[in-house]
Amino acid sequence: MTYFDNAATTWPKPEEVYRAVEDTMRNFGGNPGRSGHRMALAAARLVYEAREALAEFFNAESPTNIVFTMNATDALNIAIKGVLKPGDHVITSSMEHNSVARPIFALTKSGVEWDIVKCGSDGTLDPDDVAKAIKPNTRLIAVTHASNVTGTIMPVEEIGKISQEKGVIFLVDAAQSAGVLEIDVQKLNIDLLAFPGHKGLYGPQGIGGLYVREGLHLTPIRQGGTGSFSEELEQPGILPDRLECGTLNTPGIAGLVAGVGFIKKKDLKNIRSHEEQLTRRFLEGLKEIDGVTVYGPAEAAGRCAVVSLNLKDMDSAELAYLLDSRFDIQVRPGLHCSPLAHRTLGTEDRGTVRFSFSVFNTVEEIDRALDALREVSTGSW
Amino acid sequence: MTYFDNAATTWPKPEEVYRAVEDTMRNFGGNPGRSGHRMALAAARLVYEAREALAEFFNAESPTNIVFTMNATDALNIAIKGVLKPGDHVITSSMEHNSVARPIFALTKSGVEWDIVKCGSDGTLDPDDVAKAIKPNTRLIAVTHASNVTGTIMPVEEIGKISQEKGVIFLVDAAQSAGVLEIDVQKLNIDLLAFPGHKGLYGPQGIGGLYVREGLHLTPIRQGGTGSFSEELEQPGILPDRLECGTLNTPGIAGLVAGVGFIKKKDLKNIRSHEEQLTRRFLEGLKEIDGVTVYGPAEAAGRCAVVSLNLKDMDSAELAYLLDSRFDIQVRPGLHCSPLAHRTLGTEDRGTVRFSFSVFNTVEEIDRALDALREVSTGSW
Missing domain, CATH: 3.40.640.10 (Type I PLP-dependent aspartate aminotransferase-like (Major domain))
Structure with missing residues (x-):
C-alpha cells in the first residue's frame, strides 16, 4: 500500500x-x-x-x-x-x-x-x-x-x-x-x-x-x-x-x-528536507508524463508536500479510483473542501487528484506513483 | 486501588x-x-x-x-x-x-x-x-x-x-x-x-x-x-x-x-441491577456510620450509582484526600461543576464527597469504602 x-x-x-x-x-x-x-x-x-x-x-x-x-x-x-x-x-x-x-x-x-x-x-x-x-x-x-x-x-x-x-x-x-x-x-x-x-x-x-x-x-x-x-x-x-x-x-x-x-x-528541518526531496522528485517526474497538469508553485520549496494534478481529461475521481484499485496507491480526488481554492486554480468543475506525503513515505513510493501515472497516461496498464 | x-x-x-x-x-x-x-x-x-x-x-x-x-x-x-x-x-x-x-x-x-x-x-x-x-x-x-x-x-x-x-x-x-x-x-x-x-x-x-x-x-x-x-x-x-x-x-x-x-x-438491565445493588449496600452501610450525611434519594432505585455525602464537619477535599492517600480509594470532592445542585442541597459552602460506581466495581470494594469511612469517623485510622 x-x-x-x-x-x-x-x-x-x-x-x-x-x-x-x-x-x-x-x-x-x-x-x-x-x-x-x-x-x-x-x-x-x-x-x-x-x-x-x-x-x-x-x-x-x-x-x-x-x-x-x-x-x-x-x-x-x-x-x-x-x-x-x-x-x-x-x-x-x-x-x-x-x-x-x-x-x-x-x-x-x-x-x-x-x-x-x-x-x-x-x-x-x-x-x-x-x-x-x-x-x-x-x-x-x-x-x-x-x-x-x-x-x-x-x-x-x-x-x-x-x-x-x-x-x-x-x-x-x-x-x-x-x-x-x-x-x-x-x-x-x-x-x-x-x-x-x-x-x-x-x-x-x-x-x-x-x-x-x-x-x-x-x-x-x-x-x-x-x-x-x-x-x-x-x-x-x-x-x-x-x-x-x-x-x-x-x-x-x-x-x-x-x-x-x-x-x-x-528534527523538523530533517522532516521538511525529506518531504521537500520527495515533492521535488515527484514534480520533476511529472514533467515527463504526457498529459499531466500540475497546480501550484513550480518549485518544491514553495509548497508543503502536497501536489495536485489532473491527467488529460480524466475525471479526478476516476483517476483516484484507478490508482487505488489497480496500483494500490491512496490519493484524494475532488474539491478537498476548498471551493475557493479551486475557483482560484480554475479547477472547480472536476477538482484535482491530490498526492500528499509524510515523513514515512519513500523515494521508491514516489517512483511507483510516477510509473503508475505513466501507465495510465499511455494506456498501458 | x-x-x-x-x-x-x-x-x-x-x-x-x-x-x-x-x-x-x-x-x-x-x-x-x-x-x-x-x-x-x-x-x-x-x-x-x-x-x-x-x-x-x-x-x-x-x-x-x-x-x-x-x-x-x-x-x-x-x-x-x-x-x-x-x-x-x-x-x-x-x-x-x-x-x-x-x-x-x-x-x-x-x-x-x-x-x-x-x-x-x-x-x-x-x-x-x-x-x-x-x-x-x-x-x-x-x-x-x-x-x-x-x-x-x-x-x-x-x-x-x-x-x-x-x-x-x-x-x-x-x-x-x-x-x-x-x-x-x-x-x-x-x-x-x-x-x-x-x-x-x-x-x-x-x-x-x-x-x-x-x-x-x-x-x-x-x-x-x-x-x-x-x-x-x-x-x-x-x-x-x-x-x-x-x-x-x-x-x-x-x-x-x-x-x-x-x-x-x-445487557443494560444486568448492569443497572449490579450498580443498584452496590448503591443499596453502600447506602445501608452508611446508615451505621456516625456523622455521615447522605444527599439525594433514600432508596437506591431512585438514583444512578452516585452517592454524595459529608462526614461530620470535615471539608470535602480533606476527606477525599484522606481516602486516596490512606485507603487508596478514589472519589471526587467539591462542587462537581454543579453549583445549582449544591444550592438545592444546601451544600454550596463545602461541597460533597462523591462516590460513583461502575459495572467493574465489587461488593468487596463497597465494604472497603465503608470500613474506611468508619475508621475516619471514629478516628481509629
Whole structure:
C-alpha cells in the first residue's frame, strides 16, 4: 500500500503515538482537572505537560496559551467567532479551506464584512494585496499557512508584520504546516494559530488545538464545566478554561504529545528536507508524463508536500479510483473542501487528484506513483 | 486501588475498547468521508456503523440522527444554542450541571429568558412544577436524566409527555444515564439527547454525541469542511453534516462502539441491577456510620450509582484526600461543576464527597469504602 493522503490525515503514526494512547487509557484513566485523587492528578499533569510541549514547539508565551480542541476546524471556529462582531471586517486569501470560509460566510449573515484577496493561479498570495484590503473596521486577517490543495506556502511572516503595524488580529490556519514548517508565533506575529493533531504532528484523530496570544480575550462559542470556579455560572475568564469545557480527550492529547516528541527527535528541518526531496522528485517526474497538469508553485520549496494534478481529461475521481484499485496507491480526488481554492486554480468543475506525503513515505513510493501515472497516461496498464 | 470516580469518567474500560482504539489507529488510518480510497472508505464505514449502533441503542429513527461531538458538553452547547433565539424561554431544573447552566446563562445576556424549577432537597423534580413554568414563549425544556451530584433520577418520561403536549422541545442531558438507564428517545419523547462516550458507555475520553430528532433543524455553532457539498460556502442542511465538521475522532468512535457492544453483551438491565445493588449496600452501610450525611434519594432505585455525602464537619477535599492517600480509594470532592445542585442541597459552602460506581466495581470494594469511612469517623485510622 502506498499511502499518499497525508494531507487528510497522516498514516501510519509513529509507534510511540499508538503506545501513548493505549498507555493513557489503561493507566491514566482519571478525568484531568476534575478530582484530586492520584489518577486524576496524573491525567491533569499529562495534560499540563502537553501544553508545555506545544507551547515550546510553537514558542508560545506560556502553556496556558494552548487550548485543546476537537480538531483544527473547531479551533478555527473558536478563533473566528471569538473575535468577529457584527460590523467587523475580515480578510482572507482565495485559497482558504471551508473550515475558514464557512464560519466566516455564516457570520456575514449577521453583519460581518468579508474580503477575499485573490491569489495567483498557482495559489500564491501577494502580501501587498492583503495590506491594500485593510479598512478602518478590519479586525481579523485569516490565512492558511499552506494550501491543502496545492501546498502553496503563504507569506505569513510578511502578513504578520502588516497585521502588527495595522493593529489587526492575525489568525493562521496551520492545518497543513504544523509539524512540517517552522512556526514561531512570536517571531511571526501570529495572534491565533489553529492546528490539527492528526496531520503533520502525527497525533491521533480527534484532537487539535488553538494558540491564543497572551492578553487576547475571545468570546467563547462553548460554555460548561471546567473544574474551576465551579460556583460561577459565568465561564471563567482565564485561559485555557475560558475556551475549554467538558472532559478533555486525554488519550488523544497523550498521542499528540508523543507525535510532537517524535518530531523533536527527528528534527523538523530533517522532516521538511525529506518531504521537500520527495515533492521535488515527484514534480520533476511529472514533467515527463504526457498529459499531466500540475497546480501550484513550480518549485518544491514553495509548497508543503502536497501536489495536485489532473491527467488529460480524466475525471479526478476516476483517476483516484484507478490508482487505488489497480496500483494500490491512496490519493484524494475532488474539491478537498476548498471551493475557493479551486475557483482560484480554475479547477472547480472536476477538482484535482491530490498526492500528499509524510515523513514515512519513500523515494521508491514516489517512483511507483510516477510509473503508475505513466501507465495510465499511455494506456498501458 | 478502589476507583469510585466513575461519574467523572469510567475506569477501567472493557478490554475490547482499548483494542478497538488501537486497531483503528493502526489499520483504519484514513480520514472518514474525505477520500474514496480503501482505507478512507473503511474509516467511513466504521463511523457509519457506529451511528447505526448508537441509533439502535437509543432507538433513534435513523443512523443519521446521531451526531458525533467532542464530549457531552459540546453536544449540549450544540443543542442549546442550536434551538434558542433571543426572546425564547427555557426551563431547567435546579440540579443542572454547568454544562447546561453556563451555556444558558451566556444566552440570557442576549435576551433568552431562563426559569429554574426548584427541586426537592433530595434533588427530586416534580413534573407538575415543570408544566406550571411553561409560558407562551417557552421553546426548550432542558433537564438532566440523573444528577451528577446525588444520582437523583429525573421524571423524564412525564416531562417528555408535557413537552410533547405543549409543543416544547425537550433536551435530556444523559451524562450520567447513558449506558446505565434505559433510554428510548421515541418512547420518552426526547427531541435532543446529549451523551458522553467516556462514562456509562465505556468509550474513551474525547468522544460524545447528540441525538437530534428527525426534522428538528438546529442552527450550527460550528461550520467547516464536511466532505459533502464542498462547492457550497453554506453549511450543508442534512444531518449529520450540518452539525459535524472537520475530521472526526475515528479511534474514539471505534472505542465508543466497542463500549456499546460490551453493554449489549452484558445487557443494560444486568448492569443497572449490579450498580443498584452496590448503591443499596453502600447506602445501608452508611446508615451505621456516625456523622455521615447522605444527599439525594433514600432508596437506591431512585438514583444512578452516585452517592454524595459529608462526614461530620470535615471539608470535602480533606476527606477525599484522606481516602486516596490512606485507603487508596478514589472519589471526587467539591462542587462537581454543579453549583445549582449544591444550592438545592444546601451544600454550596463545602461541597460533597462523591462516590460513583461502575459495572467493574465489587461488593468487596463497597465494604472497603465503608470500613474506611468508619475508621475516619471514629478516628481509629
